[in-house]
Amino acid sequence: MKLLTAIIKPFKLDDVRNALSELGIQGMTLTEVKGFGRQKGHTELYRGAEYVVDFLPKLKIEIAVNDDQLTSVVDAVTEAARTGKIGDGKLFISELGEAIRIRTGECGGDAL
């Protein structure tokens, strides 16, 4: 199993969600986050006082998938979240040791 962590532009959420649903992905976790990468921040100006805002709002989506689904999920997320402009975000993929469904106690791929 793999844990896919995607950092995306907030307005791309619906596209990503729809793309994943079409693949039969049954769940995901969403967090509102702030951060910066190569996009950097922007400046704000209030009565001549200029502030640099470094951390821009993004969404973090976490999706647990079986190994055989990984490629199609990665393709779907990159395709759906891409605008082609700087700041589209990142995908991080890590090994997932175990997954357990709390209600039934099912483990592994059955819990996803």
Added chain:
Amino acid sequence: MQGTQLESATDKPASRVFARWPVHLLWFGGFAFAPSLALAQDALDSGDTAWMLTATALVLFMTIPGLALFYAGMVRSKNVLSVLMQCFAITALMSILWTFWGYSLAFEDGGGANAFVGGLSKMFLAGVTVDSLSGTIPESVFMTFQMTFAVITPALIVGAFAERMKFSTMLVFMGIWLTVVYAPVCHWVWGGGWLGDWGILDFAGGTVVHINAGVAGLVAAIMLGKRKGYPTTAMPPNNLGYTVMGASMLWVGWFGFNAGSELAADGVAGMAMAVTQIATAAAALGWMFSEWLSHGKPSVLGIASGAVAGLVAITPASGAVGPMGAVAIGAASGVGCFFAATTIKRAFGYDDSLDVFGIHAVGGIIGALLTGVFAATALGGAGFGDGNESMAAQVIAQGVGVVSTLVYSGIASFIILKILDAVMGLRVDEDQETEGLDIALHDERGYIL
């Protein structure tokens, strides 16, 4: 022209008249020699009274919620309630103090000291009854109208020391300031004091309200010191939507302030309303375009600030200038206050948090001096003040009003704050400032989302 005569319907002494406008002078001057006409003048006019009841409510609306929201939007979210609380508490405290002695000190005859301050014979509103009149309106209405001015002037100062002053000290400061600064300066200009004798034109309070509060704010900002982290830490406004709503309420309420200062429903009040709208619009555009040219983009905070600057600047002029004078005064204040709030403040490094000096003192000074220019009949104005034959004389009289208010309010505010600093301390401690005044001083949060 707020300095109207105060008389009781049951007690009609010889008229004492402080009107300094040529048309009024003619009228009132005539009455002084014709008692029978003077009796006619003393009758209550229901039209005037209806308008002044309305205007009084409009001016209160300027402070709460107008000014309170204007300021609350500009502070950080941890201090939003503290600013609303200060404006609200000032409204309540000044109303009581005005009732107790403020009105008497500002508008009663001060006897030997009358040039400087009024008397105490109307303390606790003695003699202000259902039947007593002030000109053509009930004295109760005149007193309450003036009370709303005594409320907003101290409340304006709040912006200068926002986010760092102790609430307790703030209350004491405002109480003393109303008594020893606002009431006397109000008396100088409108209550029969020495500035009135100069023929100064201050229709609705450019000196009395705006320069007075603006310089007190500057002194307070400097004496309290900068907010922790200023100017290196980002202190962005928490909710500019509040600020725009507040500025809009100020704009609407200001019709009561300026057109109400005629104390009658007449042509002068009508023109005061028109020039208030025109100057405010010109100033909003002036600030917007200044910012657009210098920084590349027009801002919402900028256009709202510009509108307030224009309202301030047209205040002394509103009974004296015509529409084109209003355009000029508005544009000058929009550009001038933009420069003051952005460039001058940065250059000197003081932390006048919400630009009380940059908008109210600077706008007030621009308005007061230009009133002396655009009051000229040749420029569409209504003419100069009593005793001033030329534009130069009028501008000098305006300058005397400006400088004397700057000096007196500046020094008196300094002394009051110096004493309070020694007695009870001006500033919250560092931890409280970091935590935010809402939690530290009021045990509340503005946003629980």
